[in-house]
Each structure stands twice: as structure tokens, then as C-alpha cells.
Amino acid sequence: MNNILRLLKIDFLKFKNYRAFWVISILYSLLIISIPVAVMEFLKWLKEKGAEFEGFDPLKIPVLYFPDIWQNITYVFIFFKLFLAIIVIISISNEFSFKTVRQNIIDGMSRTEFALSKLTFIAALSLYSAVLVGLTGMATGLIYTPSLEGVNVFQGFSFMGAYFVDIFATLLIAFLLTLLIKRSGLSIAMFILIWPIEYIAAAYIPDSMDFMSEYFPLHAINNLIEFPYPKYIFREIQDWVSMESLFVVVLYIAGYIAFILRRLKTSDL
Template sequence: MNLIKLLKIDLIKLSNYRAFWVLNILYGLLIVGIPAGVIEFLKWLDRIGEDFSEFNPMKIPVLHFPDIWQNTTYVYTWLKIFMAIIIVISISNEFSYKTVRQNIIDGFSRLDFLMSKLATIFVMSFASSLLVLITCLLTGLIYTPEFEFGDVFNGVEFVGAYFIDLFGFLVFAFFMTVLMKRSALTVFMLLIYRPVELIFISNLPRQLEFLGDYFPLQAMSNMIEVPFPRYAFQEIQDYVVMPFVGVSLLWIGILIYGIYSKLKSSDL
């Protein structure tokens, strides 16, 4: 079946599912709300500081072109767990209601089921990236004191990295759901996986230390480096780290194959 058809079928499933829409809207509000919150915070700093300081916090270029792209997308990558919860719930429902079984009985192949969910994950990641793009663009246009047009899209590739990071994490959540089947358990595992991965990486023996950067979530987070030390005059990588884009895409491929082989071999 073609992808658009599979996507449409999956969207009918979600169309009247209130939790799905509520969580998506909350996620959207967070994306729009964070830059707005930062601005308000800076204004507040400005107000309380104006009597005794020459320093104007509004001049810190956190939300100015071109810094804004890396700063916001880096912060947004911390929000992906919320969107992953939406994915976990909607897919674990298919197992707990046994509707995945009925979908197969009705004529889906296991690959059709996989692709229909991936299509939804892709659309959600894409829509989220689009919202990030628009939010950053507008925030930057409003608050950057002076800029040349060439600066506006300097760093827009961070939105692309944000897309890969989010899509990769959602595929990871899909993979965990197919393994665990229960939503609460899966969300718990998702929450503890990253700290466990970090602990594991930091305890690697010296000869294997280089491997640490290639663990799935570590590789994904390596695409966008922590930007804020630059305001303390430290050197940072202010570009998307391309080798890790490659590694992340590879992990996405491996995870999708993992989901496929799990679905293919199991009784539903």
C-alpha cells in the first residue's frame, strides 16, 4: 500500500483521540512559549537591574540571529520526551486493544502497520520542525537589534538536526513500545534509558572510550552541541556536526529494522 494511504488510515485512528491532540497542542505551546518566556525573563532582569547597572540583558544575543538557531533547537531537544509519550500511548494502545491484530486480520501486512506508524511519526516530526522554524524566525526578526538578510538563515540547518533528533527519538520510542507493549513501562524505560546510557558511557574502559559517542541517543545529541558556554567566552562547535548526522541516520535505520524483525517474528 502506498504511504499516503497508510498515513491516512493511521490519522483516522488518531482523529478522535483526544489525548493525542491535547498532548500535541501542549507540545506546540511549549515550543512557542519557551522563547517568549526567555524574553520576558530578560525584560524582568532588565527592569530589576536598571537602577544599578549599565548592563542591558536584552543585549545578550541568545535569541538573536544567528545564535537563536542553535540555542533554541538545543533546548527543544530536551522536550522530545513529551512527544515520545504521545507516540508510546498511541502505539501501545494498538497492542492493548489488540487492534494491531485486527489490522493484520483485515489485510495489513506487518510492514504496512510499521510504515503507517512511521508515516505519522514523520509527519509529527516534520510539523514540529516547521513550528520551530517559524517560531525562531519570528523571534529572531523581532528581537535581533540589527542584522543583514544573509544572517537570518545562517544556522537554519540546526532545524534539520532538530528534525533528525526528534524523528530518531520517536523511532526509538516506537522500538521500545514494540518490545515492552505496555505504555507505563515503556515511558519509564524511555526516561531512565538516557541516564543509564550516560553512566554506561562514562564507565567505558579507556581503550573503548571512543565508542561512547556512537551510542544511539549520545550520537543524536552530538549533532547539536551545548551552545551556552559561548556566552562565557568558551569555544564551541557552532555548526551541526555532520558525522553524527550520519551516525544518527544509521541508528534510525537499525531501529526501524529492529521494529520490523520484532513485528515479523511475533504472534500478535
């Protein structure tokens, strides 16, 4: 454990005075914090403008009320993981373009330690994001839920767990892509492109094999937090985290880590 903390510290020292890291992180954090505020202000604005949903007060839509809030905000916030992926991609590609990965090894890191230092950094980044979203959700819920009587604020909190797993798995994909591509611009482009590529591929597989597409890597991640909003027009949705989806993603995570370790252990640096 001490060693893991030491490795995390080494990676942090690399970032501590790297401006791009702080700019992206702060931007990301501000975005997360400001969105619930913006949503509420938007609903207020709607009401003031007199937009009526067939006599329904838009402020009464329980989008940001407990317990709905957990699924609703995690579903939205997950889209901003691109910012985190860019941080990861820069972190990895820098090591290759500056050749510092080479010098780290020469100086006495083992190849596994190098991988672990990056994996720990990615885990810490995912955790930071989850804590930030958790706190924002909690604060928003407490402020806007009309009555907290008889409300369990942690109902639906499992979505926060799913959120963490989703971010972590996605950032591992970013790590893996950069390990293969090595250049930051190309890696970011590829990271963005894999989503449409997978969805197009899924659209083309024959109907009889359709169930397979749910196990594609990005589909599997997206299955963690299902689209929540149809429930406000009285459609049924999956308002829980499916254990099966979680299991599939955890398997993928194990696979990604194994591949990253193997790749770093066997390649010339």
C-alpha cells in the same frame, strides 16, 4: 507514495477523535511557542530589576538573535521531545492493548504496511515539530534581532535539519521500546530511564575506550546539536552540525527501522 499517504490517513483516523493525543499535542505546541516569549520577558525583568552583568545590558545578549538563535532554540526545544515520545508510545501500546494491530492485519493490512503506517506517523510528527520550531525561531529572530541589515536569517539553519533527525531517531527508539514492552506506563518509564542508564554506562567504560561512548545511541543523538551557551562567556563551542554525527545517527535510524520491520514481520500478534 499514494499508498504511504493512505497508511498515514489510516493512522490519523485512529487519532482524530482521541482526546489524549490532542491534549498533549496542543500543550506541546503552546509550550514551544511560549518559551521564546518567556525568555525575553525574563531578560526584560532582569534589566528592570537592575541586575547588571558588569555594566552589560542583559537584553543585548544575542541569545535570540540571528544567527545564534537556531542552535540556541533547537538545543532547548529538543528536551520537549518527551511529549512527542509519549504520543508515540500511546499510539503503539494502544494497538497492542486493544489488540487492534491484530484486527488491522486480519482486515487486510500487511505487517509491513502496519509498520509503515506507524513510521509515517512518526515522520509526520517529527516534521510537525520541526516546522513549529522553525516558524517559532523565524518569528522570534525577526522580532528580536535589533538590525536585520546584512543578516542571513538562514545561517545556522542546518540545526533545524539536525533537530528533525534528532526527533525522528528518538521517536523511533520510543516505537522500538514499546514494541518490546507493549505496556504504555512501563514503556514511558523505560524511555525516561534509558538516558541515565546510558550516561552511567558511559561513565564506567575504561578511559582507553572512552571514544566509544560517543557512538552510543543516545550520545550519538545528543552530538547532533552541541551545547551552545558557553560562547556567551567567551568559550569556544561547536557551532555547526558535524557530518560525522549526522552519519552515525542516520545509520542508527536505518538499524531501528530494520529492527522494527523485522520484529513486526516475525512475531505472533
